[in-house]
Amino acid sequence: METETKTSTLLKDLISGLVVFLVALPLCLGVALASNAPLMSGILAGIIGGIIVGLLSGSHTSVSGPAAGLTAVVAAQIALLDGSFESFLLVVFLAGVIQVVIGLLQAGSIAEFFPTSVIKGLLCAIGIILILKQIPHLFGHDKDPDGEMSFQQPDHENTFSELLAMTGDLHWGASIVGIASLVLLVLYGRISFFKKLNIPGPLIAVLFGTGIKFAYDHFMPGTNWQIEASHLVQLPIAGSISEFTGFMTMADFSQIANPVIYTGAITVALVASLETLLNLEAVDKLDPQQRTSPPNRELVAQGAGNMVGGLIGAIPVTSVIIRSSVNIHSGGRTKAAAIFHGFLLLICVSMLPQILNQIPLSCLAAILILTGVKLASPQLFKQMWRGGWNEFIPFIVTTSAIVLTDLLIGILIGLGVSIAFILKSSLRRPIRRIMEKHISGNVLRIQLANQVTFLNRGALNRVFDEIQDGEQVLIDASQTDYIDPDVRHLIHEFDEITAPARGITVSLVGFKHDYEFENKVQYVDYSSRDVQEKMSPAQALQLMLDGNERFQSGRQISRNLGRQVSSTAGGQFPIAVVLSCIDSRTPAELIFDMGLGDIFSVRVAGNVTSPQVLGSMEYGCSQAGSKLLLVVGHTRCGAVTAAVDLACSHQNATEATGCEHIDSIVDEVEHSIDESIIERVSKSQADQKNEIVDDVARMNVQHTVDKIREVSTVLRNMEINREIAIVGAMYDVSTGQVDVITPSIA
Numbered sequence: 001m002e003t004e005t006k007t008s009t010l011l012k013d014l015i016s017g018l019v020v021f022l023v024a025l026p027l028c029l030g031v032a033l034a035s036n037a038p039l040m041s042g043i044l045a046g047i048i049g050g051i052i053v054g055l056l057s058g059s060h061t062s063v064s065g066p067a068a069g070l071t072a073v074v075a076a077q078i079a080l081l082d083g084s085f086e087s088f089l090l091v092v093f094l095a096g097v098i099q100v101v102i103g104l105l106q107a108g109s110i111a112e113f114f115p116t117s118v119i120k121g122l123l124c125a126i127g128i129i130l131i132l133k134q135i136p137h138l139f140g141h142d143k144d145p146d147g148e149m150s151f152q153q154p155d156h157e158n159t160f161s162e163l164l165a166m167t168g169d170l171h172w173g174a175s176i177v178g179i180a181s182l183v184l185l186v187l188y189g190r191i192s193f194f195k196k197l198n199i200p201g202p203l204i205a206v207l208f209g210t211g212i213k214f215a216y217d218h219f220m221p222g223t224n225w226q227i228e229a230s231h232l233v234q235l236p237i238a239g240s241i242s243e244f245t246g247f248m249t250m251a252d253f254s255q256i257a258n259p260v261i262y263t264g265a266i267t268v269a270l271v272a273s274l275e276t277l278l279n280l281e282a283v284d285k286l287d288p289q290q291r292t293s294p295p296n297r298e299l300v301a302q303g304a305g306n307m308v309g310g311l312i313g314a315i316p317v318t319s320v321i322i323r324s325s326v327n328i329h330s331g332g333r334t335k336a337a338a339i340f341h342g343f344l345l346l347i348c349v350s351m352l353p354q355i356l357n358q359i360p361l362s363c364l365a366a367i368l369i370l371t372g373v374k375l376a377s378p379q380l381f382k383q384m385w386r387g388g389w390n391e392f393i394p395f396i397v398t399t400s401a402i403v404l405t406d407l408l409i410g411i412l413i414g415l416g417v418s419i420a421f422i423l424k425s426s427l428r429r430p431i432r433r434i435m436e437k438h439i440s441g442n443v444l445r446i447q448l449a450n451q452v453t454f455l456n457r458g459a460l461n462r463v464f465d466e467i468q469d470g471e472q473v474l475i476d477a478s479q480t481d482y483i484d485p486d487v488r489h490l491i492h493e494f495d496e497i498t499a500p501a502r503g504i505t506v507s508l509v510g511f512k513h514d515y516e517f518e519n520k521v522q523y524v525d526y527s528s529r530d531v532q533e534k535m536s537p538a539q540a541l542q543l544m545l546d547g548n549e550r551f552q553s554g555r556q557i558s559r560n561l562g563r564q565v566s567s568t569a570g571g572q573f574p575i576a577v578v579l580s581c582i583d584s585r586t587p588a589e590l591i592f593d594m595g596l597g598d599i600f601s602v603r604v605a606g607n608v609t610s611p612q613v614l615g616s617m618e619y620g621c622s623q624a625g626s627k628l629l630l631v632v633g634h635t636r637c638g639a640v641t642a643a644v645d646l647a648c649s650h651q652n653a654t655e656a657t658g659c660e661h662i663d664s665i666v667d668e669v670e671h672s673i674d675e676s677i678i679e680r681v682s683k684s685q686a687d688q689k690n691e692i693v694d695d696v697a698r699m700n701v702q703h704t705v706d707k708i709r710e711v712s713t714v715l716r717n718m719e720i721n722r723e724i725a726i727v728g729a730m731y732d733v734s735t736g737q738v739d740v741i742t743p744s745i746a
Helices: 002-034 040-054 069-080 085-104 107-115 116-138 159-168 172-190 192-197 199-221 242-243 257-287 295-312 319-330 335-349 361-375 377-386 389-404 407-428 452-465 483-502 531-534 537-553 561-567 609-623 639-649 655-657 664-670 676-684 686-712 712-718
Strands: 063-066 315-320 431-438 441-448 473-475 505-509 576-580 599-603 628-634 725-731 738-742
Touching: 002 040, 002 063, 002 069, 002 199, 002 319, 002 335, 002 361, 040 063, 040 315, 040 335, 063 242, 063 295, 063 319, 063 335, 063 599, 069 085, 069 257, 069 315, 069 407, 069 483, 085 257, 085 295, 107 257, 107 295, 116 159, 116 257, 116 319, 116 361, 116 377, 116 389, 116 407, 172 199, 172 361, 199 361, 257 295, 257 315, 257 319, 257 407, 295 315, 315 319, 315 361, 315 441, 319 361, 319 441, 377 389, 431 452, 431 537, 452 483, 473 483, 483 505, 537 576, 537 628, 537 655, 537 725, 537 738, 576 609, 599 609, 609 628, 609 686, 609 712, 628 686, 639 655, 639 664, 639 676, 655 664, 676 686, 686 725, 686 738, 712 725
Parallel strands: 441 473, 473 505, 576 599, 576 628, 628 725
Antiparallel strands: 063 315, 431 441, 725 738
């Protein structure tokens, strides 16, 4: 099975490599032509990108070759060297050396700092450019070189004006081939007969289009339908191997002392490296298996390729999205596809140029247009729109900028917009302001962001100005890695000068020792004797409910538990006694967002009373000073469910469960179960039983509250004298909400 899998994968790679080869042919020639370089230099770059870079690269799906994004750079560098292509090859060689050094220095991770919205904008832009640039070729208008991707074209047209210009220069024979090929590609994946062939649609389209071209030649010679050489692939033809090798050119090392060489090498190396890294990131996002390519190894591979290119006469290579996306969409699985495409270029260009020169450009344009549609799909726009303005605007700006300028300028514009959004977010929200309701009173917690720079100084100063006189303020830097010196000075000034003058008490936590701040907490964040004595039963209940609201919303108070441990070691002054069930989903300290020393927690199955439970509650209220006795039942209670089941089956709890001491709990709960409940259960569906159990749990809370008042004279009198409140509540295990169901009589 493993051998079959490897064989199947290799076959897919070979077929994909063939499709990439067919698409790469005109692109190699077009990029060379747009760069004002010899045509064969583009072919050699394609061969090197496939074989040399393919062998050294760690990417599974990326395909390298001459870069359309470098055409302007290459043309400018050749012009600076007085048109000497041999001198420019030295630039290419040294650029490769620089790329190898960059890769060995592990500097390839720079691409990780580019936002996803920019990378997806790059993919979308390439797709749109492919569609716009290939539409003229689809209809036989081949004035602009195939592979030239800039908005402003060498023929003084631009992407949009070229579309208008083609209306007066249509070739009907080429148009029929292009449109028929496009229709074939669209239908290919939707017709079961074609699916059974297990051959990529682009390959079928090339054979189909070339067949129509031969039909024109045979049946319509000399007519306007016949496709001339200007509308076909145009490879340089060598009469022999020696004539082919004669196309190769050696770098002119006599120019090694020319400073223009070094500035050109640095420019080419940096632009080629950036384009490679961004393309690599984008290609990995297209990979169906979502594999990650090592960027540093890729830079070394690209550098090695450019060093070889400088020695044999090739223009610079980079990872190329067009070839790579065609590879992925054609079923390429490993880098064998890229390597095979390189060998095909070498063999076919050197031995079979006459055959390749029969392929219509309009047929290849159909393949590239469909690739563009896949890259710039409507689903991509919908996905980015759903991500919100912070993602969509950088995405659409990047896309538009690349389409209207070129790849490098467009990416830099998109990156600038993304940075602007980051700065805007940082300026608007350098901090979080949270009003915390502690036991001792309200505390305004100012939580600083992970990075607080000088840009945040104004916003933080406004926050300080808005603090009310006499407030308790906590400045929390526990989540902060860096604070700018200007901001540290502002905090020092507020703490030592402004706050004392306005009666504001400032606490500081989480500040690093290097910042020369003294971490201090100047408010009581636990229940002390003074807090307990001043609190009324109604205030205690409200504090508990406020804590539950924080628990539901995920805004729990930030507590220094270590400080609470030491502060409560000498005694406890809780504000409430909570009688709740032992259910693992109902820890009172968590659901009421309380700290150490704030509550007595009494837990027993079914939240029922017993002499031991009553004794604990009496001690908590009459001796320890708690102001609230809160009985908390909960939905989906296991103890109540068991009691209902036993009541309906008229079984003994000990006999049914095997537990020796459970009868006392079940007997207490069964006080809330009468014949009407049993009848409801007998008539209910399975999904209705939970509602009945929850009703019994509520009645059980009421029964427990009534029994406390009935049995405990101490607690009843304390409630009558308004020293405490006895309250029943229900906790919903599905929402986290606590609702009071039995108001106090106090």
